[in-house]
Amino acid sequence: MAAGQPGEPEKLKFDHLMNKARKIWDSSPQPVKTFxxxxxxxxxxxxxxxxxxxxxxxxxxxxxxxxxxxxxxxxxxxxxxxxxxxxxxxxxxxxxxxxxxxxxxxxxxxxxxxxxx
Structure with a gap:
C-alpha cells in the first residue's frame, strides 16, 4: 500500500516515530516537562x-x-x-x-x- 511512491515508507516511519515521541512526552511527569x-x-x-x-x-x-x-x-x-x-x-x-x-x-x-x- 505504501510502496506506490519512492519516499513514502520513510515518511510513514518518521511520522510513526514522531507520534510515539509525542505520546511519550505527553505521558511524562511534570518535573520532566519543566526541566x-x-x-x-x-x-x-x-x-x-x-x-x-x-x-x-x-x-x-x-x-x-x-x-x-x-x-x-x-x-x-x-x-x-x-x-x-x-x-x-x-x-x-x-x-x-x-x-x-x-x-x-x-x-x-x-x-x-x-x-x-
Whole structure:
C-alpha cells in the first residue's frame, strides 16, 4: 500500500516515530516537562568545547617542542642560528592571542582563572 511512491515508507516511519515521541512526552511527569532542557544542552555543549580546548592545548605542547627542535636543527645546519628567536617570539605572541580568545569564548576557563567573576 505504501510502496506506490519512492519516499513514502520513510515518511510513514518518521511520522510513526514522531507520534510515539509525542505520546511519550505527553505521558511524562511534570518535573520532566519543566526541566530546563535548553540550558542543560548549552552546558553540555560548553563542557564538550572545554574538553576539546584542553586536549588541543596539551597536544600543542609536544608539537611546539618538535617544531622548535626541527627549526633549530635546520638553522644550525644552514649556519643561521640568529633567525631562531624570531619564529619563537611570533609563536609566543600567537599563543597569547589564542589564550585570550579562548578565555573570552569559554566561561568555564574564565571562572577557573578568575574565580570571583
Amino acid at each position: 530546563p532542557w535548553n540550558r542543560a544542552l548549552e552546558n553540555f555543549i560548553q563542557l564538550i568545547v572545554d574538553l576539546i580546548i584542553a586536549v588541543i592545548k596539551y597536544l600543542c605542547v609536544p608539537l611546539l617542542a618538535v617544531s622548535s627542535l626541527s627549526e633549530m636543527s635546520y638553522c644550525a645546519h644552514q649556519k643561521k642560528l640568529f633567525f631562531v628567536p624570531f619564529p619563537l617570539l611570533i609563536g609566543i605572541a600567537v599563543a597569547g592571542v589564542l589564550k585570550e580568545t579562548a578565555l573570552e569564548l569559554s566561561p568555564l576557563s574564565r571562572m577557573q582563572k578568575f574565580p570571583g567573576i
